[in-house]
Amino acid sequence: MKGIPVTLVKANQLMLVLLTLTSILFQNIYIVMFTFGLIVLSLIFGPRANVAMQIAKWVIKDLKNDETEAVVLLRFNQIIASSLLFIAIITFLITQHWIAWVFVGMVTVAASIALAGFCIGCFLYYQYKRLLYKSSQS
Incomplete structure (x- = not known):
């Protein structure tokens, strides 16, 4: 399996936490749409289109000795995050109801927990594979 340095994965998680938390604090759906767009770009064009990873690469020059995480896990997590943000956007546009912010909050919580060391998406991926x-x- 191809791997991505964990430092770059953490940069992506930090970006998700900062952007989604900011959108919740300011109740700004445009920040959610912007975050969704960043994730979709990364899903379409791969890690080289991930803004957070590109900034982290620019700041941290030497990633050769960094541990790696499988690209498939990052992609799976990105699909979950983009799906939740898409549901939030659609919910907000149709109903303008507070429930949309619950979906944004789910991304914030999951990315925060991942930064702390436990990847919920990875857990779900392995359960699915199992x-x-x-x-x-059978």
């Missing part, structure tokens, strides 16, 4: 493996064995 279920696929068990179903193929």
Whole structure:
């Protein structure tokens, strides 16, 4: 599996926390849309289009000895985050109800927990893979 330095993954998580938390504090759906756009760009064009990772690469020159995380895990987590933000945007545009902020908050909490060391998306990914493996064995 291809790997991405953990420092770059952490930069992405930090960006998600800062942007989503800011959007919640200011109740600004445009920041959510901006964050969604950044994630979608990264999903379409890969890690080289991830703004947070590019800034981190520019600031931290030597990442050769850094531990790595699988690209597939980052992509899976990005899909979850973009899905939650998309649901938030649609919910807000249709209803302008506070429930939209719950979905944004879910991204904030998940990224914060990931920064602390436990990746919820990775846990879900491995459970999904385990279920696929068990179903193929039956």
